């Protein structure tokens with residue numbers, strides 16, 4: 001084991017504070033990474049505040065962070081994909097059983113024995129895993145991704161969670177040119193979703209409660225912006241969407257968006273509100289509409305997503321690691 005600096009929360013009400021945590025020495029398949037950038041995801045806030053206690057109670061101290069980009073500083077003897085000095089990235093998962101049908105399909109996010117990057121039982125050290133709000137991390141190379149040289153490392157970090165979480169369901173539900181796509185909420189996930197949907201050729205409508213986000217939405221690639229509190233504006237879009245990505249992480253009326261779907265349209269939740277949402281069956285029934293959700297993405301997907309982003313598309317904001325401030 002070795003010690004590394006980190007930012008951790010001691011309880012659901014305390015601020016993050018500087019601390020020291022233990023990491024394992026790299027074993028044969030492991031890569032040790034000096035963390036250069038780590039995005040701040042809403043999941044980090046949810047978990048630090050123990051807002052998902054019903055599903056995954058937070059174990060304190062909690063070191064969040066799962067949008068990690070850094071440089072390889074050490075490799076185990078069996079590592080083949082990385083060498084010292086390479087840029088490398090780690091997302092929301094650091095392990096899985098690798099044998100089940102989901103893992104075999106490259107859908108490790110559905111593996112029943114998957115290990116999340118933080119606040120999850122640590123199979124090697126005991127206790128829980130610690131995330132990217134730290135100076136270094138040690139991860140099996142199978143869960144480490146290469147960062148293409150055409151991406152800026154800071155801008156690439158949000159792809160590891162916000163990016164893949166929005167890209168994966170859009171590909172799954174067939175967002176392509178000519179489709180009408182809604183994005184609800186223009187936060188971290190939402191603005192990634194707008195960029196991807198626009199780049200996939202869809203007609204993109206952003207729903208926001210904040211009229212002052214209009215300019216940002218248009219700049220990111222939205223074709224239209226609807227202020228969701230305005231029921232007349234909402235009605236104009238009734239029954240017209242092929243797909244809606246709902247990225248709101250607070251309580252809200254999802255039925256208002258279900259009514260905007262066309263026949264067989266789908267709305268996918270990627271936000272995870274603390275409390276259950278009320279869903280009216282009639283909204284789904286009329287139009288055979290579907291409501292689903294989707295977590296992050298599989299290990300092969302960020303590669304496709306970063307290739308798709310390409311050298312010319314500017315990536316969303318980079319938020320530097322708290323450990324650098």
Ligand SMILES: [Zn+2]
Pocket residue numbers: 041042043044066092161162
């Ligand atoms: Zn996240």
Ligand SMILES: [Zn+2]
Pocket residue numbers: 096097098099100101102103104108111112113114
């Ligand atoms: Zn598995």
